[in-house]
Amino acid sequence: MYRLRLFATRHARVFEWMYVRLERALVALDPVFARIGYNRIERPVALVERGLKGLMFDCRMCGQCVLSSTGMSCPMNCPKELRNGPCGGVRPGGFCEVKPEMRCVWVLAWDGAARMREAQRISEVLPPVDRRLKGSSAWLRVAREKAEGLRATREADRLAMAEAFPGARESEPASAPLAQEPARAVEGAER
């Protein structure tokens, strides 16, 4: 809803605060999601995401949510679907070139970003949208990506070990393992 969308950018700081916590929870839940199967929870989670974000941000479910980098103004509401800032056609007073009755999505984004803790994120160059992901849950995607990133950090020491002992890695690969360990295999070590 347009009104709520304006509200969201005016209160971008609060939404940023809430989202940071939501994201942390999602990342923490990654092992649970993985055990149930991301495939199984994709539809119900996407449904909730669509409802909430649709109401608040007029979310179009691009599946690659970047609201935290766009001042809580959804760039997919831009008629040109610009992901990196306003075009050169913004009308006087900050209205859209294509829909003159609507505030420019990026004027709102700039406004919203200025209120946010991580305001500088709006300067990041974002890639083009992967159209295959339309309709899928960005929340679950973030959970997977961040969890994967954490795993990769944990794996870094194993990689360093393998690189420091290349001969052993070659002749006795189990002495410097690199492959993903199944959960049961390392359970003992965790205890």
Place this chain on the structure above:
Amino acid sequence: MIDLIDDDLLPSYTQPPPGMSSGSRLERALRAGKFAVTAELNPPDSADPGDVFEAARPLAEVADAVNATDASGANCHMSSLGICSLLTRAGYGTIYQISCRDRNRIAIQGDVLGAAAMGVRNVLCLTGDGVGVGDQPGAKPVFDFDSVTLLRTIRTMRDDGVFLSGRRITRPPRLFLGAAENPCVPPFDWRPERLAKKVEAGAQFIQTNYIFDLPLFETFMARVRDLGLDREVFILAGVGPLASARAARWMRSNVPGIHIPDPVIARLEGAKNQAAEGAEICIEIMQAVRAIPGVAGVHVMAYRREHLVSEIVLRSGVRQARRVGRR
């Protein structure tokens, strides 16, 4: 005569000189510290190459490169790729404009290789106007890329020798990359940062929209200098002669992204000869932007007044005439 002929008159793959991305005449002029002039060509609604040469002739005398627009204002004309191919082979410096409105990433990356193979050395990456303002408002707007992702994509093709998919390009395109900026529309305080983003994405030169509001442009440039961007990118200020007060009003309300302050229109209205006054204003603005630190040239957009371009540029004193080569 030789001066007008680019090194790559006939299409063949050449490496740019050391320290240059493309070695185009425009890049050489800018890197040599010359005040550059580019001019926008009015694309023909015709399949006759003669019409292209005729449109380019009045611009070539003073321009380091001629911009071939890509269906600007969402109106259908001869393609920028076709125009650039013709003009490049005839020895003109060209700027191949690419808008994201009409083609997706597959088409655009292919066209970039095609243009580079035809000898095109400068590209201007644009978002493009919405389809609604053009002659075919029922068309499907594509906007698969935006100008920033387009810049980064072409830079990746050039510098890393791969398509966006990671597939290798055996002979990467040698291109000088440009982008647009509009300092005179909201959000004003973000425009310089947005310019920084375009530089970050790969822009090496910038052509701005029309500058009629000098104080606004000066504020913009001051911030650009604060960010150190004037040392990273060549900025060409957009200028052009207004035909009359009526035309100015029409442009202001019908062409996206055009900001003309009321005093400019009032000055036109008060003049005996409005067209002459329009040219006079243009000359004054060119001289004024020439004096602003960080401005590397002007981009002349004289839609339907192309015959005036040489005279305006020469009278402004920003640049000497060059001898026109064949055609």
